[in-house]
Amino acid sequence: MSHVRLKPSKEFKIDFHPSELDSSNVPEESKKYSQEYLSSNKLAEHENFDIMIMLESKVIYGYDYIYQNKKLILPEVDPITIFFSNAVMSYGRLQHYKIKLLEESSKAGETGKNLDLNLSGDFFQPAINCIINLQASLESFANRVIPEDYLFIDKTGNKIFPTVSYKLYNVVPKIKLIDFKQAKNKKHNKSIDKLIQLRNDIIHLKPAEKTNTGYKGTYREILDFDFIRAFNAVQSYINFYQENLVSECPCGNDYFFDKFKSE
Numbered sequence: 181m182s183h184v185r186l187k188p189s190k191e192f193k194i195d196f197h198p199s200e201l202d203s204s205n206v207p208e209e210s211k212k213y214s215q216e217y218l219s220s221n222k223l224a225e226h227e228n229f230d231i232m233i234m235l236e237s238k239v240i241y242g243y244d245y246i247y248q249n250k251k252l253i254l255p256e257v258d259p260i261t262i263f264f265s266n267a268v269m270s271y272g273r274l275q276h277y278k279i280k281l282l283e284e285s286s287k288a289g290e291t292g293k294n295l296d297l298n299l300s301g302d303f304f305q306p307a308i309n310c311i312i313n314l315q316a317s318l319e320s321f322a323n324r325v326i327p328e329d330y331l332f333i334d335k336t337g338n339k340i341f342p343t344v345s346y347k348l349y350n351v352v353p354k355i356k357l358i359d360f361k362q363a364k365n366k367k368h369n370k371s372i373d374k375l376i377q378l379r380n381d382i383i384h385l386k387p388a389e390k391t392n393t394g395y396k397g398t399y400r401e402i403l404d405f406d407f408i409r410a411f412n413a414v415q416s417y418i419n420f421y422q423e424n425l426v427s428e429c430p431c432g433n434d435y436f437f438d439k440f441k442s443e
């Protein structure tokens with residue numbers, strides 16, 4: 181799977197080249213302000229300014245950060261693309277570790293094989309990273325679309341505490357005026373529901389079952405989880421509402437997190 185592209189938090193296309201800008205048009209007041217800004221440790225928002233970075237054909241948002249008494253300008257990356265990218269990079273060699281875990285583990289009735297917890301960790305650590313980050317990309321997308329002061333009420337007018345699914349399927353479509361659910365995307369909804377359920381089970385894991393612990397059911401489900409379908413579903417949902425936000429990089433390189441021994 182190719183890695184996904186990180187996107188800026190906001191970008192605007194421009195139809196001129198930055199080199200065409202004529203500094204003689206800049207008002208004196210702005211020049212004075214920019215001198216002050218450059219020679220102080222003040223961050224731009226103290227004066228209610230945003231930082232925009234001009235590139236070849238677009239402008240993106242950035243922010244300043246003081247490092248060793250110098251003011252740096254950093255591009256603001258869309259966190260949704262960070263979450264999604266984390267998920268893809270955690271997926272990396274997941275299939276390999278799954279097969280390894282299943283093939284090297286002891287069979288019932290067969291004794292003598294070592295039970296290696298690390299063999300489980302090699303699969304479950306990236307698998308859980310993948311699920312949590314993938315779900316986070318959906319949840320943060322919904323939260324970004326829904327205004328801060330949005331009132332969550334049910335049909336009878338009572339206030340409710342919305343779940344992530346409720347936000348994704350009820351609130352986002354209302355705000356965006358199009359509905360992913362009804363737009364021939366039913367197959368993806370099943371994967372999204374499963375992803376959210378699994379993520380909730382992981383976060384709320386409790387040793388609650390009578391027979392033993394409450395963990396085994398979740399672990400079995402993670403082993404059976406179809407990650408590729410979940411990637412497709414989350415990407416389809418997000419891109420349905422914000423075109424092309426999650427896209428694979430055309431370079432085709434596959435970058436992933438893996439376990440290495442420090443030398």
Ligand SMILES: [Zn+2]
Nearest residue numbers: 429431432433
């Ligand atoms: Zn690339």
